[in-house]
Amino acid sequence: MSVVPGDPASLSACAAAVAEVARRLAASGRALGPPVEELGDGWPGRASVATRRRGAEVAAAAVTTAEELERMGRELQDRATDLADLVARGRRVEERAAAAGLVVRDGRVVPAWGVRGEADAGAVADGDAAAERIAAELTLVLHQHRRRRDLLLADLRASTERLAALSHTLRRG
Incomplete structure (x- = not known):
């Protein structure tokens, strides 16, 4: 399981x-236009x-809705690409942590379980410094993930509101 939550493949499929x-x-929507106009041929009056x-x-609403869905499809695909990059960066952070005898657990960089060697103040200081560097990288990746997720959620909410307003307008007649 990746330290970066989410599944880029599922987001891309969506x-x-x-x-x-x-x-x-x-x-x-485009196909509906001409037949609707043809209704006027030989059918005069207010009902027509x-x-x-x-x-x-x-x-028109169908075309407008399609444009909004197309825009959101592109946005979702862009976010899927971003998420794939963040997942890969998260894996690289985990690999660097493992190489330094550390693990990423619950969003934190901590020493791996088990005996790591002799008690040596210099080695402990080096390990702590490596843990801090790797933790900083992890924090950056997770912050970017949260920021991008929040932006996507805001865009999805705004899109939902636009589509709901369009639907409401159609129902009102």
Whole structure:
């Protein structure tokens, strides 16, 4: 298990699914426009106008929703790439810790269990210095992860609000 939480492959798969839904919805929205306009041929009156107006609103909303989903698909894919990089950096930190006789446990760099050698003040000081350097690297990686996760969550919330507002507008008619 990585010290950096998350699964880049799952996030990438989610991005691909969102992008596919966006492509299908955009195609449906664009395909709806011409038939809705053709409804006016031979059908005069307010009902015809209202139906065409409503159909055009639905088609436009589909395209707008697809654009938002496409944007979020790209954002999710970018974050998946970032997460893969952070996971790799986290693994490198763990490898450096292991090479120094340390382990990463519960987000902290600590000495590995077992006998590490003779009691030597210089070796202890070197080990402590290595632990501090590695802990600083780990802190940076985990901070970047939290920051990027928080930005993604904020973007997802904002996207959800935009889509909810669009949906609300459609339901109001």
